[in-house]
Amino acid sequence: MNSLPIGIFDSGVGGLTVLRALRRHLPHENLVYLGDTARVPYGTKSPATVERYAVEDASFLDRKGVKMIVVACNTASALAGAELHRAFRLPLLSVIGPGARAAARATGSGRVGVIATEATVESGAYATRIREACGRRAVEIFSQPCPLFVPLAEEGETDSAVTRMVAEKYLAPLREQRIDTLVLGCTHYPLLKNVIAETMGGGVTLVDSAEATAAEVATLLAEQGLLNDRPGRGESRFYVTDAARRFHRIAEQFLGEPLGHLEAVVAWWHDRLQTR
Amino acid sequence: MNSLPIGIFDSGVGGLTVLRALRRHLPHENLVYLGDTARVPYGTKSPATVERYAVEDASFLDRKGVKMIVVACNTASALAGAELHRAFRLPLLSVIGPGARAAARATGSGRVGVIATEATVESGAYATRIREACGRRAVEIFSQPCPLFVPLAEEGETDSAVTRMVAEKYLAPLREQRIDTLVLGCTHYPLLKNVIAETMGGGVTLVDSAEATAAEVATLLAEQGLLNDRPGRGESRFYVTDAARRFHRIAEQFLGEPLGHLEAVVAWWHDRLQTR
Numbered sequence: 001m002n003s004l005p006i007g008i009f010d011s012g013v014g015g016l017t018v019l020r021a022l023r024r025h026l027p028h029e030n031l032v033y034l035g036d037t038a039r040v041p042y043g044t045k046s047p048a049t050v051e052r053y054a055v056e057d058a059s060f061l062d063r064k065g066v067k068m069i070v071v072a073c074n075t076a077s078a079l080a081g082a083e084l085h086r087a088f089r090l091p092l093l094s095v096i097g098p099g100a101r102a103a104a105r106a107t108g109s110g111r112v113g114v115i116a117t118e119a120t121v122e123s124g125a126y127a128t129r130i131r132e133a134c135g136r137r138a139v140e141i142f143s144q145p146c147p148l149f150v151p152l153a154e155e156g157e158t159d160s161a162v163t164r165m166v167a168e169k170y171l172a173p174l175r176e177q178r179i180d181t182l183v184l185g186c187t188h189y190p191l192l193k194n195v196i197a198e199t200m201g202g203g204v205t206l207v208d209s210a211e212a213t214a215a216e217v218a219t220l221l222a223e224q225g226l227l228n229d230r231p232g233r234g235e236s237r238f239y240v241t242d243a244a245r246r247f248h249r250i251a252e253q254f255l256g257e258p259l260g261h262l263e264a265v266v267a268w269w270h271d272r273l274q275t276r
Numbered sequence: 277m278n279s280l281p282i283g284i285f286d287s288g289v290g291g292l293t294v295l296r297a298l299r300r301h302l303p304h305e306n307l308v309y310l311g312d313t314a315r316v317p318y319g320t321k322s323p324a325t326v327e328r329y330a331v332e333d334a335s336f337l338d339r340k341g342v343k344m345i346v347v348a349c350n351t352a353s354a355l356a357g358a359e360l361h362r363a364f365r366l367p368l369l370s371v372i373g374p375g376a377r378a379a380a381r382a383t384g385s386g387r388v389g390v391i392a393t394e395a396t397v398e399s400g401a402y403a404t405r406i407r408e409a410c411g412r413r414a415v416e417i418f419s420q421p422c423p424l425f426v427p428l429a430e431e432g433e434t435d436s437a438v439t440r441m442v443a444e445k446y447l448a449p450l451r452e453q454r455i456d457t458l459v460l461g462c463t464h465y466p467l468l469k470n471v472i473a474e475t476m477g478g479g480v481t482l483v484d485s486a487e488a489t490a491a492e493v494a495t496l497l498a499e500q501g502l503l504n505d506r507p508g509r510g511e512s513r514f515y516v517t518d519a520a521r522r523f524h525r526i527a528e529q530f531l532g533e534p535l536g537h538l539e540a541v542v543a544w545w546h547d548r549l550q551t552r
Contacts, residue, residue: 038315038321044316044430046518046540047519049518147427148428148431148438151423151424151427154320155423155424162442162445165437165438166438242322243321243322243323243325245322264322
């Protein structure tokens, strides 16, 4: 059981920020990553559709024999978190809780900004979880959807003049609110971290839910006695629901090393659709 | 038969540029539009995936009892055109042929630019069809993928500083090639026509395949004796595969009038996936 992999899914490349953090926190663990690149993006789609996609993604990982599922997509966490917990018996952690708790720890002034997809912002999930995490402390939350950040990250425009202009448009209202903490509420956004930090200026702590999530995964596995105790570095396997070429290029650039096992599961996906 | 609707499909809102042109050319016709908003965009996905999606979209229209299918998505036309012709007996016209023929008529110098999605550019479909349409005339074709134009159009950024900056980046190489004709090889791009025209400068004819396609649909229906001869203005019905709210907002803004019938076919889509 302990040497079984941890399963991670996202709509595309964004969840790689969580995978990278997991590798750093838990180098012995085996990881299985699924990017639903045939249907990316999720953040502009409806709650019913995102819920359906998320359950299909988690089923794929379940069938791969994982010991735990990490929902590395904020939109899926916000819109399908409850349904996923209901449908799967495996330990399951989604990025929103850890991100919200990290924001509550980071803020001094209680003025917290959240940037996320349209769907995540509309769900109100971050505001709810940050308020819970702050308990009786006063907190004001300012949310801003940033719909062009996902395509910019997917196109590799991580540090361009275009991205800086888009960031200025989205982030100026948050700067004016004098927030001291900004939650990167979409796993694609850490890819644009430099531009976001520069645009917000000094004195604002950026909360990357990937880091917070990896730390909580480590705690959860330790508590349940599920840490992999075999020596040596764990393996990562990657699956995508569409052809792998685009994913391959962006993923290698982002992870800074060759991907070991990368497989397009078009056929699996299609079969599943035919037989359910 | 003649009063049956014309079916039109696209990955999202882009095909509305074709629908609008059809209404102008053929005001008596009834139209049925399908936007596959649950899986938009197509232009960044693989040939196999786009082909599967296009066949499912056309099947939906076929089951609605249309007399003809218009593939109002350049990516689907480029990657699935042959398969669609094989799989359906209905008259079927896709946007690439009419666009290529219009470009061949428009160019004087034989220097033609094509802007399209990554998938359409990689297919080489426009270059092949423009060369065919030019016959023995010499022609040089310069193709440029513009991956951020679809999300910009879908976000309503039709005339913004961000769009102008992105356009400058994509179009400067084409301007340097001194083309005299530019094919808007994605049905979303006419939504950005003002910015594209401004960036290219005077002396470049923009070919909007929506207009060319509507004219060819009119000719084809007339030749086959399929024009609707009932008096009065035809009706348009709209279907989307995801929740309708986003589509509704962009579509009404674009068409400049309230949508009559708009229906989210999530349930149909899901049923179809379950029963095939």
